[in-house]
Amino acid sequence: MLRGLYTAASGMISQQRRHDTVTNNISNINTLGFKQTNAVTRSFPEMMLSLTGAGSENFTKVGKLTNGVFAEESLSVHLQGDLMQTNNSSDFALISNIEMDGLSFDASGKSVGQGGEVIFQPQAFFTIQDQNGEVRYTRGGKFTLTEEGFLMSSDGSNVLGTDGQPIQMPAGVGLSSLIFTNDQRFIDANGQDIGVQLLISRIDNPNMLEREGNGSFRFATEDGEAVAIAPDDRVEVRQGYVERSNVDAAQAAVDLMSALRAYEANQKVIQFYDQSLSKAVNDVGRV
Secondary structure, three states, X not given: OOHHHHHHHHHHHHHHHHHHHHHHHHHOOOOOOOOOEEEEXXXXXXXXXXXXXXXXXXXXXXXXEOOOEEEEEEEEOOOOOOEEEOOXXXXXXXXXXXXXXXOOOOOOOEEEOOOOOEEEOOEEEEEEEOOOOOEEEEOOOEOEEOOOOEEEOOOOOEEEEOXXXXXXXXXXXXXXXXXXXXXXXXXXXXXXXXXXXXXEEEEOOHXXXXXXXXXXXXXXXXXXXXXXXXXXXXXXXXXXXXXXXXXXXXXXXXXXXXXXXXHHHHHHHHHHHHHHHHHHHHHHOOO
């Protein structure tokens, strides 16, 4: 069994997955609210090599033999993206820094509990409803107002209010004539509440979400649950701004080159095995 051949092949497959992930991140640098994805790889269990003696029960340990790696999963990194000012009254950006008692999160939004479990920082999302009536979540806050007064996301989904219904402004009322308050309500110039409040959903484990197009997410399982943000959650909504992608272009270029070089290195190992097997078949066996 040619273990080196299978190890190199598994390395090529995992680096191909990493390459695809990085290129997808790069292609979405200009997608508003996009959250980059990291490919997570894990090694196969190592094998312990030992020398054995005839008729002896004593073993001399030689070392460990690795059996390659595999692409286990892809994780979204829900770090805050930079805000870009547009001065457009229908544009909104979320600033989310939700805290949990007794926990501190690292730069990637992870914390390790006392029992060793990994805990992810809760995140806030705009809540939208697609054309099939399914609830989705997004950080892309570039909205538009239709002639009927419905607030729509960039992909044509309805933006939901705290009543769970699509937001519809009163007839003849535009966003430019309204004031957006700290509790996500809209009031007119006279301070009168028009009865519309933007629904901002809190998701305690954002990695339970899976991606859909245009930077939107949905729960991967039916038991996923989102709740409206609480007043003491550190979440702010800014009107006239949009959140940009959190992809670091320079780091993505470095990761892309690293994946390509690792792929080529494993490819050369396989080419070496191919040449060796070719000689074994065509030359060594020749009498």
